[in-house]
Amino acid sequence: MELLTLLFILLLSLGAGLLVQWLPMRHQPMPTYPQRAPFLGGGTPDSHAWSRYHVRYYPMTLLLIAFEMEMMFMYPWAVVFVETGMKAMMEMGMFLAILSVGIVYAWREGVFKWQ
Amino acid sequence: MFLNELLLPVLMVTFMLTVGAYVVAVLDRLIAGAFGAPQAGSVWLAPMARGAWLMTQHANATEAPDWQAWRLAPALYLALAAIGLAVVPWSESLVATDLVTSVVLWGSVEALATVVIFLHGWSANALLPLIGGYRYVALGLSYILISMFVLIGVALPAESLQFTQVVASQEALWNVLRQPLGLPLFLIVGLGMTFWGPLNLADSADLAGGTASEISGPPRLVWDVARAAMLVAFSGVAASAFLGGWLGPWLPGPLWMAIKMLAVLLVLLLLGRLLPRIAPERCVTLMWVVLLPLSFLDLVWAGIGALL
Amino acid sequence: MAVSWLRKLASRTQVPVFPVLGKQGDRALRYLALSPEIELVDSPRHASVLLIAGEVPADRFEPLRRVHDQLPYPFTTLWFRSEPWPHLENVPRVEKLDELPGALITAHRELMAGQRDSAPRILTDKPPNPWKGEGDFGQGGEGMMGGVPYGRPMAMNMQDDIRDGLTLDSLTFRLGPFFSAFPPGMMAEITLQGDLVQTWSTQLAPYPQSLDPVFFTARERPVPIAELELARARHHLHRLFQALRLAGLENASLDALRLAQNLSTSSTLGGLRRRLVRSGFFRLSSMEGGVLDPEQARQIGGPAARAAGLDDDLRLEDAGYRRLRFSPACQTHGNTRARWQQTLNEIDQSLHLAQQAERDEVYTSEVDRIETPRGPWSEQGPEDASPLLDEVLPGLEWGEALATVASLDVAAVVNEGGGTQTPDELRVVQGGSGNVFK
Numbered sequence: 112m113e114l115l116t117l118l119f120i121l122l123l124s125l126g127a128g129l130l131v132q133w134l135p136m137r138h139q140p141m142p143t144y145p146q147r148a149p150f151l152g153g154g155t156p157d158s159h160a161w162s163r164y165h166v167r168y169y170p171m172t173l174l175l176i177a178f179e180m181e182m183m184f185m186y187p188w189a190v191v192f193v194e195t196g197m198k199a200m201m202e203m204g205m206f207l208a209i210l211s212v213g214i215v216y217a218w219r220e221g222v223f224k225w226q
Numbered sequence: 227m228f229l230n231e232l233l234l235p236v237l238m239v240t241f242m243l244t245v246g247a248y249v250v251a252v253l254d255r256l257i258a259g260a261f262g263a264p265q266a267g268s269v270w271l272a273p274m275a276r277g278a279w280l281m282t283q284h285a286n287a288t289e290a291p292d293w294q295a296w297r298l299a300p301a302l303y304l305a306l307a308a309i310g311l312a313v314v315p316w317s318e319s320l321v322a323t324d325l326v327t328s329v330v331l332w333g334s335v336e337a338l339a340t341v342v343i344f345l346h347g348w349s350a351n352a353l354l355p356l357i358g359g360y361r362y363v364a365l366g367l368s369y370i371l372i373s374m375f376v377l378i379g380v381a382l383p384a385e386s387l388q389f390t391q392v393v394a395s396q397e398a399l400w401n402v403l404r405q406p407l408g409l410p411l412f413l414i415v416g417l418g419m420t421f422w423g424p425l426n427l428a429d430s431a432d433l434a435g436g437t438a439s440e441i442s443g444p445p446r447l448v449w450d451v452a453r454a455a456m457l458v459a460f461s462g463v464a465a466s467a468f469l470g471g472w473l474g475p476w477l478p479g480p481l482w483m484a485i486k487m488l489a490v491l492l493v494l495l496l497l498g499r500l501l502p503r504i505a506p507e508r509c510v511t512l513m514w515v516v517l518l519p520l521s522f523l524d525l526v527w528a529g530i531g532a533l534l
Numbered sequence: 535m536a537v538s539w540l541r542k543l544a545s546r547t548q549v550p551v552f553p554v555l556g557k558q559g560d561r562a563l564r565y566l567a568l569s570p571e572i573e574l575v576d577s578p579r580h581a582s583v584l585l586i587a588g589e590v591p592a593d594r595f596e597p598l599r600r601v602h603d604q605l606p607y608p609f610t611t612l613w614f615r616s617e618p619w620p621h622l623e624n625v626p627r628v629e630k631l632d633e634l635p636g637a638l639i640t641a642h643r644e645l646m647a648g649q650r651d652s653a654p655r656i657l658t659d660k661p662p663n664p665w666k667g668e669g670d671f672g673q674g675g676e677g678m679m680g681g682v683p684y685g686r687p688m689a690m691n692m693q694d695d696i697r698d699g700l701t702l703d704s705l706t707f708r709l710g711p712f713f714s715a716f717p718p719g720m721m722a723e724i725t726l727q728g729d730l731v732q733t734w735s736t737q738l739a740p741y742p743q744s745l746d747p748v749f750f751t752a753r754e755r756p757v758p759i760a761e762l763e764l765a766r767a768r769h770h771l772h773r774l775f776q777a778l779r780l781a782g783l784e785n786a787s788l789d790a791l792r793l794a795q796n797l798s799t800s801s802t803l804g805g806l807r808r809r810l811v812r813s814g815f816f817r818l819s820s821m822e823g824g825v826l827d828p829e830q831a832r833q834i835g836g837p838a839a840r841a842a843g844l845d846d847d848l849r850l851e852d853a854g855y856r857r858l859r860f861s862p863a864c865q866t867h868g869n870t871r872a873r874w875q876q877t878l879n880e881i882d883q884s885l886h887l888a889q890q891a892e893r894d895e896v897y898t899s900e901v902d903r904i905e906t907p908r909g910p911w912s913e914q915g916p917e918d919a920s921p922l923l924d925e926v927l928p929g930l931e932w933g934e935a936l937a938t939v940a941s942l943d944v945a946a947v948v949n950e951g952g953g954t955q956t957p958d959e960l961r962v963v964q965g966g967s968g969n970v971f972k
Contacts, residue, residue, distance in 0.1 A: 145655065158706070171514070200530070508818065
């Protein structure tokens with residue numbers, strides 16, 4: 112039931128957001144081409160902006176994947192943690208320690224720099 | 227049933243969304259004034275007047291935007307904020323949706339916020355928004371982990387992933403004292419999610435407004451409202467997770483909650499006014515090398531605390 | 535009914551103004567920054583009024599037309615000390631600085647009330663290149679990348695990246711001359727790989743800046759050092775205002791501006807400096823970029839040179855300054871951080887010198903060789919140094935590059951003196967091309 116309510120709220124707020132944008136725009140003419148040119152302080156671009164963009168932090172995104180996977184284990188772990196006690200603590204501690212070594216290594220390799 | 231399960235939650239969320247966004251606008255203006263920004267006219271009317279102006283301004287277009295994504299992004303951001311607000315408990319029973327996994331849901335809201343903000347920058351097909359979008363992803367991928375560890379930390383003593391349980395577990399001692407590292411770390415996440423103040427890497431001045439530099443009129447209004455509402459949703463979550471939510475003596479629970487949310491908002495807005503925008507490279511290094519290990523520490527601390 | 539109510543409310547908002555700076559238009563910008571009813575915005579999409587402040591030279595008319603057409607409806611224009619274009623009928627021209635905020639508010643209110651029509655579009659409604667819309671997605675034909683969908687080619691690149699050698703697309707564009715993070719009037723052609731500057735070529739030099747008239751007087755006869763030093767501090771504070779605005783410290787930037795406005799020999803920098811240090815301006819912002827080597831530093835001169843460790847200062851040759859036991863303080867690193875630390879130190883030093891000089895009534899002795907806040911002025915005034923940016927900026931991340939631009943005072947100085955005129959009476963330099971400095 113909660114999920115249904117959530118879905119309802121999601122759809123409603125999404126609809127409201129779209130409606131506020133759409134209602135006033137119904138009667139507006141399409142802006143002229145000069146208006147639609149990207150703003151560059153009076154300058155002009157050579158090409159469209161969409162491109163094979165050079166993401167400078169791409170090694171960091173790879174590091175993230177390792178942690179994101181770990182998060183999936185962590186949610187159920189959090190619920191049973193107190194029940195299981197010290198054992199759960201040790202297990203997660205080891206896991207985090209290994210991942211921390213990964214961070215230190217990545218840092219040394221300059222992963223957090225703009226490559 | 228229909229009334230209790232659908233209508234009331236929707237009304238609650240709508241109320242929080244509108245009032246919250248308004249309060250954020252007013253508070254920010256008051257703080258700016260306190261720090262010496264020139265002010266004229268009524269602070270209380272200003273957000274409304276601005277909204278009215280944005281409704282009269284025509285919406286801009288770019289040469290070849292991804293129309294669906296461009297219009298959807300502000301609305302989606304608003305929807306994410308609404309979902310965030312829906313899981314904030316105002317008292318034991320006064321919750322829009324008391325999901326058993328509300329902490330996980332909030333985590334997904336945080337992750338999706340990154341997607342939406344990137345989409346907003348990318349879909350305009352213009353240079354400055356594009357840079358803003360990509361730059362934001364670097365921040366979004368960095369804060370998400372910190373947030374997760376800190377939130378898991380508050381779930382440990384509660385033995386539950388439900389915000390109402392998390393609040394209930396703070397009956398004896400609020401998490402802000404039990405896990406002193408938690409709230410400061412989580413506040414950084416709040417600034418990141420709403421790209422506010424020092425973490426405004428998406429809509430910054432050096433990009434002439436970044437992802438918002440090409441939008442005008444109603445889409446910009448939705449974007450601004452969504453951003454403010456997200457800040458409110460975040461402060462609600464922070465107040466529940468760390469400040470004991472509705473718990474408190476003398477006053478009724480919802481009032482305590484409102485006071486705590488206002489306090490969190492105030493701190494966030496103050497930080498937004500006091501700190502300069504952080505350089506993206508420094509931001510990523512700081513998040514991974516300093517703040518993430520600190521959040522590990524917070525988790526270990528929380529774990530030991532929960533076992534003792 | 536509902537609409538008129540909405541518009542009535544809309545007319546009461548802070549007036550969002552996009553400023554287009556002509557020559558000596560920065561003064562209007564600073565005035566408006568402290569006007570409570572005006573909001574200066576960085577993008578024309580966020581504006582209701584386009585303000586043309588100061589004379590825009592003819593070679594920047596085309597960009598001005600483009601920016602003019604980029605404001606969404608409804609919008610209007612206002613011309614400050616600048617002649618409105620003839621085909622824009624009934625647009626007001628304002629001469630007095632203190633009338634400017636009022637005129638902007640009136641313009642916005644009239645626009646909202648429907649008493650004034652929105653400005654017309656100037657440019658014809660055509661895509662930048664003709665395109666036919668062939669292909670699956672209307673990309674314009676001639677293969678995947680050859681067409682010009684919506685009038686523009688797609689990004690394509692065979693140039694290797696300067697950091698990691700990957701071959702990805704680069705984006706080339708011209709930015710300015712009305713980009714708020716640039717010195718007024720500057721335009722550059724920039725190629726970015728991601729958010730990293732691959733190449734930078736300054737195409738239009740910034741407008742020559744006018745200094746406080748006391749510097750021109752100092753070229754003719756001895757002037758009180760107190761006055762000269764206050765003018766110097768004011769110049770630096772104005773630059774600090776721009777940089778802090780860019781760095782996202784809006785309130786601190788207004789503090790700098792207010793300090794500059796009310797500057798006297800009893801002013802101190804302590805409060806502002808403490809505030810900047812505590813906010814983390816020197817640690818969190820982009821500060822590592824823009825390292826100048828000694829040769830480049832010498833070319834720019836002034837505080838930028840001293841921030842790179844050169845202790846050149848023409849004030850050393852002045853008997854008046856020797857009496858005050860002046861000696862230049864330097865930084866060593868020559869990067870953006872060093873330049874701001876140097877600037878703050880020099881403001882502080884200027885205020886101390888002014889204090890001492892006022893007490894002892896010290897005058898300058900040299901007239902042929904003076905140190906302006908922009909750099910040394912012996913035979914010739916400080917010249918335009920913007921081509922230097924082409925060497926300094928490549929390799930920097932976008933935010934770093936713009937922080938570097940803000941920290942370097944590259945514009946030339948207007949050579950013909952304002953004499954004893956007040957700044958407001960300084961004649962706007964006429965002439966066609968913005969590239970002519972004399």
